[in-house]
Amino acid sequence: MSALMDLLQSSLKGSSLGNISQKLGQDEQTTSHAINAALPMLIGALSRSTKSDGGAGLARALEKKHDGTVLNDLSAHVAQDDEQDGRGILKHVLGGNRDAAAQVLGMSSGIGSDKAESLMATLAPVVLGALGKARAENKLGGQDLTRLLDKESESLHRRTPSMMNAVWGLLDADGDGDTDMSDLLKRGSSGLTRLLR
Incomplete structure (x- = not known):
């Protein structure tokens, strides 16, 4: 299991x-079960989103807003969260593929796509908080964060290759008609189903 997943799963209890x-x-x-499926999707999405600028944007976001303090009282975060911050994060890391990601998670976990998107919006600031905590404790820069996320994604891929391949397929889809979204949904569902067992 990846260190970041360990921290997140131990916090979300x-x-x-x-x-x-x-x-x-x-x-x-x-x-x-839905949380344990959503977290790898978010980590994979963050890993891909850092490629364009070497993690510089993520490092700035963590320094400015996501320093890890959210982990100190997650219950309060959940109770008070209006999902605005989380939905902004999802828009940035998933782009136009948010709906497809929510469908994959909702179908596989059984909570439905609307609740799946709500869950991802709640969890997104928590994932960034965990990264912010790691950044502060280890004095990580943008490239360090990129390497950390790559390592986490590789660890998750070894555990659930079908699901992570589906996540990466969603992120790589560019709307040119070459990507079979129904196939991605099937592959993502299959991978998540194995993860939830």
Whole structure:
């Protein structure tokens, strides 16, 4: 398991998990499964998004707004979150593929695409918070963050290759008609189903 996933999964338990479950209207087991599926998608998306500028933009965002303090009281974050910040992050890292990503997560976890997008919007600032914590503790620059995310994505790919391939396929889709989105949905669903077992 990747170190970043370890930190996130250990943080998203107890009252934090309960609050997210209540927000989604799901039981805690279903919510936990959905979280464990959403996190690799977000990490993979962040990894790809840092390629264009070597992680410089991510480093600036972490320094400015995501320093890791969100992890100190995740229950409060979930209870007070209006998802505006998270949806902005999703727009940046997923672009026009947010709907397809939500469909993959919603179909595989059983929570539906609307709740899947809500979950990703709630989790996105938490993932950046974990990266911000790592950045502050280890004095990481943009290139360091890119390498960290690459390492995390590779670790997740070894565990769930079908799901991560689907995530990367979604991110690489450029709207030219060459990408079979239905195939990506099937592959992503298959990978997430194995992850949730």
